[in-house]
Amino acid sequence: MIVILKENPNPGQLQDLTAWLKSQGVEIHTSHGQRQMILGLVGDTSRLDMDLISALDIVDEVKRVQDPYKAANRKFHPEDTVVELANGVKIGGGHFALIAGPCSVESEEQICSVALAVKAAGANILRGGAFKPRTSPYSFQGMRERGIQLLLEAKRQSGLPVVTEIMDAAQLPLFEEVDIIQVGARNMQNFELLHALGHIRKPILLKRGLANTYQELLMSAEHIMSGGNSQVMLCERGIRTFETYTRNTLDLTAIPVLHKLSHLPVVIDPSHASGRSWLVPTMGISAAATGADGLIIEVHNDPEHAWCDGPQSITPAVFQEMVPRVHAVRQALELEKEEGRA
Amino acid sequence: MIVILKENPNPGQLQDLTAWLKSQGVEIHTSHGQRQMILGLVGDTSRLDMDLISALDIVDEVKRVQDPYKAANRKFHPEDTVVELANGVKIGGGHFALIAGPCSVESEEQICSVALAVKAAGANILRGGAFKPRTSPYSFQGMRERGIQLLLEAKRQSGLPVVTEIMDAAQLPLFEEVDIIQVGARNMQNFELLHALGHIRKPILLKRGLANTYQELLMSAEHIMSGGNSQVMLCERGIRTFETYTRNTLDLTAIPVLHKLSHLPVVIDPSHASGRSWLVPTMGISAAATGADGLIIEVHNDPEHAWCDGPQSITPAVFQEMVPRVHAVRQALELEKEEGRA
Amino acid sequence: MIVILKENPNPGQLQDLTAWLKSQGVEIHTSHGQRQMILGLVGDTSRLDMDLISALDIVDEVKRVQDPYKAANRKFHPEDTVVELANGVKIGGGHFALIAGPCSVESEEQICSVALAVKAAGANILRGGAFKPRTSPYSFQGMRERGIQLLLEAKRQSGLPVVTEIMDAAQLPLFEEVDIIQVGARNMQNFELLHALGHIRKPILLKRGLANTYQELLMSAEHIMSGGNSQVMLCERGIRTFETYTRNTLDLTAIPVLHKLSHLPVVIDPSHASGRSWLVPTMGISAAATGADGLIIEVHNDPEHAWCDGPQSITPAVFQEMVPRVHAVRQALELEKEEGRA
Amino acid sequence: MIVILKENPNPGQLQDLTAWLKSQGVEIHTSHGQRQMILGLVGDTSRLDMDLISALDIVDEVKRVQDPYKAANRKFHPEDTVVELANGVKIGGGHFALIAGPCSVESEEQICSVALAVKAAGANILRGGAFKPRTSPYSFQGMRERGIQLLLEAKRQSGLPVVTEIMDAAQLPLFEEVDIIQVGARNMQNFELLHALGHIRKPILLKRGLANTYQELLMSAEHIMSGGNSQVMLCERGIRTFETYTRNTLDLTAIPVLHKLSHLPVVIDPSHASGRSWLVPTMGISAAATGADGLIIEVHNDPEHAWCDGPQSITPAVFQEMVPRVHAVRQALELEKEEGRA
Numbered sequence A, B, C, D: 001m002i003v004i005l006k007e008n009p010n011p012g013q014l015q016d017l018t019a020w021l022k023s024q025g026v027e028i029h030t031s032h033g034q035r036q037m038i039l040g041l042v043g044d045t046s047r048l049d050m051d052l053i054s055a056l057d058i059v060d061e062v063k064r065v066q067d068p069y070k071a072a073n074r075k076f077h078p079e080d081t082v083v084e085l086a087n088g089v090k091i092g093g094g095h096f097a098l099i100a101g102p103c104s105v106e107s108e109e110q111i112c113s114v115a116l117a118v119k120a121a122g123a124n125i126l127r128g129g130a131f132k133p134r135t136s137p138y139s140f141q142g143m144r145e146r147g148i149q150l151l152l153e154a155k156r157q158s159g160l161p162v163v164t165e166i167m168d169a170a171q172l173p174l175f176e177e178v179d180i181i182q183v184g185a186r187n188m189q190n191f192e193l194l195h196a197l198g199h200i201r202k203p204i205l206l207k208r209g210l211a212n213t214y215q216e217l218l219m220s221a222e223h224i225m226s227g228g229n230s231q232v233m234l235c236e237r238g239i240r241t242f243e244t245y246t247r248n249t250l251d252l253t254a255i256p257v258l259h260k261l262s263h264l265p266v267v268i269d270p271s272h273a274s275g276r277s278w279l280v281p282t283m284g285i286s287a288a289a290t291g292a293d294g295l296i297i298e299v300h301n302d303p304e305h306a307w308c309d310g311p312q313s314i315t316p317a318v319f320q321e322m323v324p325r326v327h328a329v330r331q332a333l334e335l336e337k338e339e340g341r342a
Helices: A011-023 A050-054 A108-121 A145-158 A169-175 A191-198 A214-225 A254-261 A270-274 A277-289 A316-332 B011-023 B050-054 B108-121 B145-158 B169-175 B191-198 B214-225 B254-261 B270-274 B277-289 B316-332 C011-023 C050-055 C108-121 C145-158 C169-175 C191-198 C214-225 C254-261 C270-274 C277-289 C316-332 D011-023 D050-054 D108-121 D145-158 D169-175 D191-198 D214-225 D254-261 D270-274 D277-289 D316-332
Strands: A002-005 A027-032 A037-042 A059-063 A097-101 A125-127 A162-166 A180-183 A204-207 A232-236 A266-268 A294-298 B002-005 B027-032 B037-042 B059-063 B097-101 B125-127 B162-166 B180-183 B204-207 B232-236 B266-268 B294-298 C002-005 C027-032 C037-042 C059-063 C097-101 C125-127 C162-166 C180-183 C204-207 C232-236 C266-268 C294-298 D002-005 D027-032 D037-042 D059-063 D097-101 D125-127 D162-166 D180-183 D204-207 D232-236 D266-268 D294-298
Touching: A011 A027, A011 A037, A027 D037, A037 D027, A037 D037, A050 A059, A097 A108, A097 A316, A108 A125, A108 A145, A108 A316, A125 A145, A145 A162, A145 A169, A162 A169, A169 A191, A169 B169, A180 A191, A191 A214, A204 A214, A214 A232, A214 A254, A232 A254, A254 A266, A254 C277, A270 A277, A270 A294, A277 A294, A277 A316, A277 C254, A277 C277, A294 A316, A316 C316, B011 B027, B011 B037, B027 C037, B037 C027, B037 C037, B050 B059, B097 B108, B097 B316, B108 B125, B108 B145, B108 B316, B125 B145, B145 B162, B145 B169, B162 B169, B169 B191, B180 B191, B191 B214, B204 B214, B214 B232, B214 B254, B232 B254, B254 B266, B254 D277, B270 B277, B270 B294, B277 B294, B277 B316, B277 D254, B277 D277, B294 B316, B316 D316, C011 C027, C011 C037, C050 C059, C097 C108, C097 C316, C108 C125, C108 C145, C108 C316, C125 C145, C145 C162, C145 C169, C162 C169, C169 C191, C169 D169, C180 C191, C191 C214, C204 C214, C214 C232, C214 C254, C232 C254, C254 C266, C270 C277, C270 C294, C277 C294, C277 C316, C294 C316, D011 D027, D011 D037, D050 D059, D097 D108, D097 D316, D108 D125, D108 D145, D108 D316, D125 D145, D145 D162, D145 D169, D162 D169, D169 D191, D180 D191, D191 D214, D204 D214, D214 D232, D214 D254, D232 D254, D254 D266, D266 D277, D270 D277, D270 D294, D277 D294, D277 D316, D294 D316
Parallel strands: A097 A125, A097 A294, A125 A162, A162 A180, A180 A204, A204 A232, A232 A266, A266 A294, B097 B125, B097 B294, B125 B162, B162 B180, B180 B204, B204 B232, B232 B266, B266 B294, C097 C125, C097 C294, C125 C162, C162 C180, C180 C204, C204 C232, C232 C266, C266 C294, D097 D125, D097 D294, D125 D162, D162 D180, D180 D204, D204 D232, D232 D266, D266 D294
Antiparallel strands: A002 A037, A002 A059, A027 A037, A027 D027, B002 B037, B002 B059, B027 B037, B027 C027, C002 C037, C002 C059, C027 C037, D002 D037, D002 D059, D027 D037
16 A cells, blocks of 8 residues: 655654554655655554545545455455355366346246247346336336246246346345345445345356446455455446446446456346337447356347337347357467366 | 328228227327328326337337426426425525535544534535445445434534435335435436435435436336425536546536426536546536536545545535535526525 | 327427428328327438427427348348459358458568468458558558558469558549458548549448447448449447457357348458457357358468457468368258359 | 565576666665565655556556646645736636636627626636537537637636637647636547647646546646646546436535645536536535635526537526635635735
């Protein structure tokens, strides 16, 4: 940590600061600039409160040299995390997740038929929303408990593991048989929820907030991981920009950057990012070519009559055409792990 | 609602659409443009799902003419909402809230002494955080339950009503004696929490998310109000922009715009917006001059040793100098209600 | 064009408006909504000033149904524009541009050796800056006229066509032998410059501004094309977002969207977008997989001693490794045109 | 300047770096952190190229401690700059500019009648656009040379000094008798234009770009000032945010921050910021309460028939009601300089 002092600091306050820093077990290296003095702090600075030091009268600025995240940091965990589901499906470290299914669970017939269709096309995980965060209180809010039951029925019929979104820690008992719990973009900094998910032992798919940075996403993963749950997957689903043609702007640079900063798998959601079904295959293939560990795609057998997010859902037929192109770019770039994985 | 069709729509699909719209009780006015056909829908369109219609193959775009919020809408409720607290303090409709206190409750001595100091300086409501959303899991997360107890002790000693933040609906039982419940910016779209707050009868201070629009803020208010709780105050606390000198960018235009769109009171938080204590008085006065219904200001008796957010807290002495200037601009602009209010 | 009137419009003003619209040769279709009246305008509305109509007392909102760009619009020009350079190199319509070279021209030895190196690695166009827009007046501003001369010397030695940036119309005489003139992101809305470029007959590489939308980029292309110069290429080079890890955020969705809206070629600049050399190959390959018509890459033989933008330049050796991977994804996705093009 | 090295730097490269830095006349203070080594550079570091050092293999990050702007920096010029026009009008240091007039000059009758009206209402400077930057090439682009002539006629008739926008250095000869030259937001980083304006001796009103930071604005001022022209005024006119209700978002915090960082006057443009005439008086008053040195307001005698930007223009009558409220808040806050100024 580097502390840049204001010009001509009060000597008494400076002495107080250095004495206090030493009492915290930190060594101080002082540099005298032309106008400003700089303190280099050496030792375990993770417990020092940057804000507190910044607030001091004599301090101009405080800069951290080390990353504020530890459990999620590749520096301390060089190998890729591979998330492994009950039925053998793996994600990360060369294993690719092809997650597909409808925005919302609507009926047993709908979710089961989509499950079988996406499985036939090559998906290895089924998605389907039961609790739906909606901007308007007058929109469909999801089938909730009943939706989870129908999703689990589709899991039984198709054999696919399932992922679905949680909106409040109080809903956790309903997620017993769910394979991956999704945290939505709007809840990325719902810290009470993250803490609750840190105390279970189930994979979490953590979506990046619409206006959040890579570091904030990693800090939210850290909130989960600091509770002991290390099975976290990061999901980029589009960020808010000034562009209005698409719903959000997909940030594919997140893939190599998150892979460098962290060992956690990175999954891309081109459906929510673009909000337009015709863009989904192109951007899904693009994400695969950029090194994503998985895709999560909205597929609906009848997008024109979907209860929500219809405009961004593709049909099983379009999904089926997309899958071989995803594999083709992965093979062309030699991103494929040896054959034989679920 | 206006539905703009693609060029040369399939006649069968068009007939299906118009038949279905009529079955929903909506009247259709058709305009034939040079290249595109436009349907004007008349009647109660609030139940029509824009997304569903947008998804149709033959539809290019759907535009709503009416606002999607009702309970919060000034069109249907022309008079200002005046929030009235148990002890007679009013907010809105010319009544001004001067909310002050520390970022976090740290000890009985601290919260009580700040409470008395800000009351003496002219504050009529006390703030203090017990549950603290923090980006890092390694930072101080607030005194939680014990913090609420100390805040209520400060309420007893000072006579000031109190506002403090909730982070999860499960915490509600602790908020029985709290006068105003705050929803933080990161939870603005935590819809499960908003729904829970819609079912109680206590004023809510709803903070705008860092990258959310006025309409999204009003829709979140609508989530609360649709549950029956009409005592909602809107709070602008800075939005995320590309500027890094300040923590966030205070959007004061929110005041006249929210007042035009809605009847709810608008409170401004210049402390979180700027993140720098020296900016707080200037921007607080500016907010008052723009017609805010209240200010929420971080005041700490010892900002240099505050447990969090020290850099943006002002001392009671600075607060005391600021208050008369707030009233001076309100008087100069004749925003003051007649004397005699709490 | 659709004009949404305010509730209860003044009848006299309404009559004035409809009379005036008719005098402009526009037909009017009126729809009466529950609360608001809507006018659908049919005919050539391109000359109607939306702002003027919006300003009218009785008007609530005006919406354009048709795109405001014509020359750049794919609707009126369905085939891909193929830009063809003097020496036979083509860009667009399946022809791929691999543009490489240093940020700045620094010396004859430097630009010529880089030219030969990138040509050997597979580049078909050379880039090199002579006029450099720099945030600070104290930074190196480019070799200017002398830089252009050295770039042309490199063109002679390597046989590669060249692209370089113009900053003011007064510099045009120096660009006689330059093959493609680049307009930088900061000048995307320097309309006087765009108009001057509309009156020459030379290909233009128009970079998207840091906070501009697709439509604004197309409107700037329209400024050039309305002068008669139809050889415009669009270049996405990263947009400003809240992420600070990268210099900007590369928006690859721009590729399919601009291809849908326009017939102009789309070139991607992963160097400026990321600002970090290790990201350039990955994001360049990703852009190729997304369907870009070309890449513009900063390559420097000695990035550690480059006069500017060193951190984002790759070496010729890294470029050489990247090129076959670019072609591999294009082949895997069948984006390659038949062999035999320059 | 602080240079943070990567872990375990190559010793040979480190020796090269330190030798080179010493050869640049800079002293080096080394701190050894737990994982990383830090170099504190002391001396005149303004000539060191941060980018070049950042690019080195062994360097992790470079941070500047000192501001990159000098001429515009209050540290080196503690007194407020007061811009003084030929006819005695002053701006800055307590002197307030009330600039008003139409978006575009449309006719002699129009500009002269508005000039007399705004003068009568209390304006001390006249604005009026002759060269108009417009997103569309098909919109009205201003009366250009003829517009300047009519504006100067209005100057003669009213006695008010005038401000108008330049779009290209080649237009400078037309601006001989113009009192203040405006650089528009889209040209804030048109460095060739800024350099040309640095070589004349006439006050410049420099508008902040839509997505630019305070520091970038000050660096653009520095581009002008480094040429010798010290009469620069900074103008905040709204930044681009995700809010679409207003045209842009007015950032009033810019006023105290720019005043702290720089000695240059700060003028606020509430008309372009909001894009809605009903917001202009409120936000203009708010800007005055925040300490602005001036306002620039669009006033049109017939906003409904203005050739551009009608929706954001107010009438002379509304302007006349606004002016005393601007002075009232300035008096209430004791921002007014003693009487007697032009």
